[in-house]
Amino acid sequence: MSQIKDLINIIFPDVKITIQNLEKKYPERRLPSGAEVTRFAPSPTGFLHTGSLFTSLIAKTIARQNNGIFYTRLEDTDSKREISGSGDELMKQLAVFGVSPDEGFLADNKETGLYGPYVQSKRADIYRIVIKHLMEIGRAYPCFCTTEELELIRKEQESYKQMPGYYGQYAKCRNLSVDEQIERIQRGEKFVIRFRSMGNHFSKIKVHDEIRGDIEIADNDLDIVILKSDGLPTYHFAHVVDDHFMRTTLVSRGEEWISSLPIHIELFEALNWKAPKYAHLPVIMKLDNGNKRKLSKRKDPEAAVSYFIENGYPPIAVINYLMSIANSNYEEWTIQNRSYEYQKFHFDLQNMSLDGALYDIDKLGYFSKGIISHFSAKELTYFVKTWSSVYNRMLYSLIEHDERYFEKIMNIEREKENPRKDYAKYSDIYPLIRFFYVDYYEMIVENHPYNEHISKKIVSQVLESIITENDYSLDEESWFESLKKISLKNGFAVSNKDYKLNKDKFLGHVGDVAEILRISLCASKNSPNLYQVMQIMGKFEVDKRLEYVIDNFLK
RNA sequence: GGUCCCAUGGUCAAGCGGCUAAGACGUAACCCUCUCAAGGUUAAAUCACGGGUUCGAUUCCCGUUGGGACUACCA
Numbered sequence: 001m002s003q004i005k006d007l008i009n010i011i012f013p014d015v016k017i018t019i020q021n022l023e024k025k026y027p028e029r030r031l032p033s034g035a036e037v038t039r040f041a042p043s044p045t046g047f048l049h050t051g052s053l054f055t056s057l058i059a060k061t062i063a064r065q066n067n068g069i070f071y072t073r074l075e076d077t078d079s080k081r082e083i084s085g086s087g088d089e090l091m092k093q094l095a096v097f098g099v100s101p102d103e104g105f106l107a108d109n110k111e112t113g114l115y116g117p118y119v120q121s122k123r124a125d126i127y128r129i130v131i132k133h134l135m136e137i138g139r140a141y142p143c144f145c146t147t148e149e150l151e152l153i154r155k156e157q158e159s160y161k162q163m164p165g166y167y168g169q170y171a172k173c174r175n176l177s178v179d180e181q182i183e184r185i186q187r188g189e190k191f192v193i194r195f196r197s198m199g200n201h202f203s204k205i206k207v208h209d210e211i212r213g214d215i216e217i218a219d220n221d222l223d224i225v226i227l228k229s230d231g232l233p234t235y236h237f238a239h240v241v242d243d244h245f246m247r248t249t250l251v252s253r254g255e256e257w258i259s260s261l262p263i264h265i266e267l268f269e270a271l272n273w274k275a276p277k278y279a280h281l282p283v284i285m286k287l288d289n290g291n292k293r294k295l296s297k298r299k300d301p302e303a304a305v306s307y308f309i310e311n312g313y314p315p316i317a318v319i320n321y322l323m324s325i326a327n328s329n330y331e332e333w334t335i336q337n338r339s340y341e342y343q344k345f346h347f348d349l350q351n352m353s354l355d356g357a358l359y360d361i362d363k364l365g366y367f368s369k370g371i372i373s374h375f376s377a378k379e380l381t382y383f384v385k386t387w388s389s390v391y392n393r394m395l396y397s398l399i400e401h402d403e404r405y406f407e408k409i410m411n412i413e414r415e416k417e418n419p420r421k422d423y424a425k426y427s428d429i430y431p432l433i434r435f436f437y438v439d440y441y442e443m444i445v446e447n448h449p450y451n452e453h454i455s456k457k458i459v460s461q462v463l464e465s466i467i468t469e470n471d472y473s474l475d476e477e478s479w480f481e482s483l484k485k486i487s488l489k490n491g492f493a494v495s496n497k498d499y500k501l502n503k504d505k506f507l508g509h510v511g512d513v514a515e516i517l518r519i520s521l522c523a524s525k526n527s528p529n530l531y532q533v534m535q536i537m538g539k540f541e542v543d544k545r546l547e548y549v550i551d552n553f554l555k
Numbered sequence: 556g557g558u559c560c561c562a563u564g565g566u567c568a569a570g571c572g573g574c575u576a577a578g579a580c581g582u583a584a585c586c587c588u589c590u591c592a593a594g595g596u597u598a599a600a601u602c603a604c605g606g607g608u609u610c611g612a613u614u615c616c617c618g619u620u621g622g623g624a625c626u627a628c629c630a
Contacts, residue, residue, distance in 0.1 A: 043630050078629055147628080154627095163557065164626060192628050201558095217559060228628040235630050259559055259625040282561085285623075294623075324579090328568050331579055353568075355561045356623070363567070363580050373593085413593080422592045432592095480589075496588095514589030526591035 003178040004135070010185055011142065011193075012132045015125075019133045022126065026115055026245040035068035036250045036277075039104070039243070040094070043075040044087035047304045048094060050295060050359070051254060051284050054322050056099050058281060059252045061326075061347045063102070068249070071104035073242060074119040077232040087119075093305055097315045115246040120238050127233045130241050130271070131193055131226060139198075139270045140226060142181050142191040143173035163201065165222045166194065174223060193227035195237070199266055207261050210250070210279040210349050220262035236260060240267040243276055252279040255356075279349055284325070285356040295359055312387045312426025314375075316340060317368035323347070324367070325357040340371050365424035373419040377411035384410070387426045395430045398437055408536045409433050412528045420528065435522045436537070441545065445523040448553060451512060458507060460554040462490050462516050463546045472539050476531045487513040520549045 029037060040056035042048075056072075063070035072094075074087045091107040094100060103113035111118045134140035143166075145153075150166075157164045174196065176184075185191065199205075199219040207215050226237035233241070243251060258280050268275040286295050295303040308318045323342045324331045333345050372380065381403060388396035399406045413420035423429050434440040450459055465486045474482060484494040487510040493499035499509035518527050521542065527533060534542050 041630095045630075075630065081629060143628095145628095150627085158556085161556065190628095194628095212560075215559075225628050230628080232628090234628070238630095254624090255560065256624050256630090261559095280560085283624080325567070328579085331567080332569095335579080353561095357568095358566060360566055360580070366580055369593090418594050420592055483589080509589090511589050518590060522590095524591090528591070530589065 003182070007142075007178050007182050007185075008132060008135050010182060011135070012128055015128050015132050017125075017129050019129060022129060022245060026247065029069070029247045031069070032067050034066045036062055036066055037069045037071070037246070037248050038063045038250050038252060039071045039073055039246070039248055040099075040101070041073040041075050041239075041242075041253075042087075042090050043078060043081070044085075044090065045078070045081045045083055046086055047306050048090050050303055050305055050322075052090075053094070053097060053099065053305050053318070054284060054325070055252060055254060055281055056094060057097070057319060057322055058279075058326055058347070058349075059250075060099050060101075061342075062250060062252065062349070064343065065347060069102050071113060071115075071246065072101040072106075072118065073246070074105045075235065075238065076119060076121045077228075077234070077238055079121075079230065079232070093309070096309065097305070097319055099319075118246075120242070121232065123238075123242070124231060126245065127227065127238065127241055131233075131237075134195070134226075134270065135193075137270075139196045140193050141174065141176070141196055141223075142185065143194045143223075143225070144176075144184055144189050144191045145173060146190075167197070167201070167221045167223060171223050190229045192225045192229050194223040195226050195267065195270070197221050197223050197266060198270075199262065205262055205265065207265060207278070209258075210277055211352050212280065212354060215258065215261075217259070217262050220266045222263065224263055226267075236263050236267065240264055240271070240273070244268070244271070244273045248276050250277045250279060252281060254283050255280040256283070281352070282354060282356040284359050286359045294356070300359075310391055312384075312391065312428075313364065313368050313424070314371055314383065314426075316342075317364065317371045320367045320371065321364040324363070325353075327351045328353065334367075334370075340367070340374075368424045369421040372423050372425075373414070373421045377407050377414055380410045381407040384426050384429060388430075392427065392430055405436075405536070409436055412532045412536070422528075435524060435527070436533075438541075441523055442548070445520075445545075445549065446553070448519050448523060448549065449525060450519055451508075451515065454507060454512065454516070456554045458490065459516050460550050462486070462492075462513055463520055463550055463554075465490060466517060467543050467546050470534070470539070470542070472535065476529075479531050483513060483517075484510050520546055 031037070038059035040052070040059050042052055060070040062068070072091065076082055076087065087105070088107040091105065103115070103118075105111045105118040117123055131140055145166075149172075153166070153170050154164050157170065171194075173194070197220055199221045201218050201221040203219050204216045205219045207217060209215055224236055225234050227233055239251075242248075261278065265275055284295050286300055305318070308315070317340075320330075320334065320340050320342060323345065324334075327345075327347055329351060330342070330345055330347075334340055337344070375383065381399070384406075385396065385399045385403070388399060422432060435444070450456075466483075469482065469486055471479070471482060488494055490513070491507040492513050493502070493506040493509040496509045496511060499506050514530060515525065518530055519525060521527075521530070521533060521537070537545075
């Protein structure tokens with residue numbers, strides 16, 4: 001017995017604090033009943049993934065709904081895969097989408113809260129205390145197997161078609177004598193600490209999942225590594241220790257963790273701790289050649305949330321889309337309540353679908369169009385200006401040059417019951433409104449696609465009439481009446497009906513006249529409301545464009 | 556391969572033993588209309604398959620098939 005003490009002292013000479021000290025240092029939280037403590041615990045290995053945003057949105061929503069706490073923790077125990085600075089980036093992107101934590105790791109090396117540190121690499125002492133305890137109760141042991149040996153074991157298991165892993169007869173270091181352990185450590189051999197599992201793989205355990213209900217899984221019998229040779233814990237162990245001492249009550253994470261649940265359960269039991277509730281969320285999938293697959297950061301640009309930021313989707317639109325995936329009744333709720341304030345919606349884990357939702361960019365666009373159309377012109381201008389300052393400098397300089405003008409453009413058909421919905425993202429705007437700006441207009445008007453059945457001479461005449469007769473003080477209805485008069489004067493019917501009745505009498509109808517004007521003004525067959533376009537451009541600019549067209553293309 | 560999870564239109568899905576099987580996105584048509592975008596109306600399109608249980612299965616059970624996840628000193 002004293003031998004084991006020696007071994008422990010050799011491995012943890014510096015650990016004096018006990019688990020009881022930790023229990024006191026991180027007491028149970030005093031929260032109203034029903035409050036849940038949830039967390040988002042990413043590893044700093046890249047940019048924020050859409051799936052992670054989804055998971056954290058749900059964690060935060062749950063905590064907010066019951067006056068709980070949503071905190072963040074950085075799981076940076078894999079130094080090989082770590083990308084420096086990505087932890088900060090993750091938190092900043094989270095903030096962009098309004099999923100900021102109440103507590104925990106923030107960014108720039110900052111954190112807030114009494115249950116820290118919230119960065120795992122800074123918690124090495126805590127893990128060592130717990131592991132020391134596990135060794136004392138005989139539930140952990142040093143393992144000296146090398147990567148090569150482990151590889152060999154795996155191959156052997158494969159050839160016998162046995163379950164891979166460190167267990168049973170394959171757990172070579174499990175029954176080493178303490179003498180040998182001490183000797184090999186003193187000899188300087190590298191080692192990891194493994195958990196000593198007492199489970200039987202052939203019996204099943206029942207675990208409750210908040211979304212899926214009871215799940216039956218084979219009990220864990222793997223002696224998993226809990227402390228790596230670099231002194232940092234593995235995910236499984238860190239999860240158990242951190243979520244215990246941070247007093248997490250509900251762990252929401254991707255469904256890829258279901259299969260390691262027995263490990264976590266056994267770890268909690270060995271430590272005599274109460275396990276948190278678990279909610280394993282479906283992953284977001286994508287259709288690829290007819291097959292569903294997980295969104296992949298490498299293959300799918302939209303897998304990283306930076307895609308939405310770069311393309312100029314309003315963050316709230318992305319959040320709304322994710323909410324609609326999380327609870328399918330959310331969409332109906334937005335329609336009934338005419339609101340995209342997702343915080344007012346009551347989210348329920350029970351209403352979650354169990355299989356991964358396919359990522360549907362059309363649906364995102366639908367939400368986004370609705371949201372953008374409800375911004376005021378002033379708001380939209382501000383958002384677009386901010387976005388374009390980084391992602392579209394051409395547009396940015398146009399806005400900067402005359403913000404008022406841009407705002408007027410953004411206001412076209414906006415202040416009405418059913419506002420115009422043609423922008424799903426800010427990057428849609430520039431191509432649609434460039435014609436308002438002279439340089440671009442002159443560049444493209446050359447390819448003016450006038451109706452070939454109408455002669456240049458007629459087109460020219462129509463434009464001349466508009467130059468002389470257009471009255472900018474009229475309201476929209478009267479203006480259109482005046483356009484009808486101009487049509488009639490130039491040989492066009494005042495309506496399509498009239499034209500159809502008397503085809504040989506007319507050259508066309510008022511629609512054709514409007515088209516001539518539209519093409520001359522916007523260099524396109526499509527444009528928003530012509531009256532408003534002309535009001536924004538003003539007489540001077542309109543006349544200038546029409547004269548330009550007459551002089552250059554119609555003679 | 557093994558273990559686990561999942562299965563209603565192209566997509567998101569409601570449905571909890573009896574329904575003409577909601578709704579939304581998308582698609583198509585029509586209406587409105589100076590074009591486009593909206594808006595309105597309508598349409599096409601779904602219970603993977605095979606066994607049970609039951610008077611009756613989309614619904615419960617078991618298989619099959621299909622899809623997904625996991626199977627590291629990665630998380």
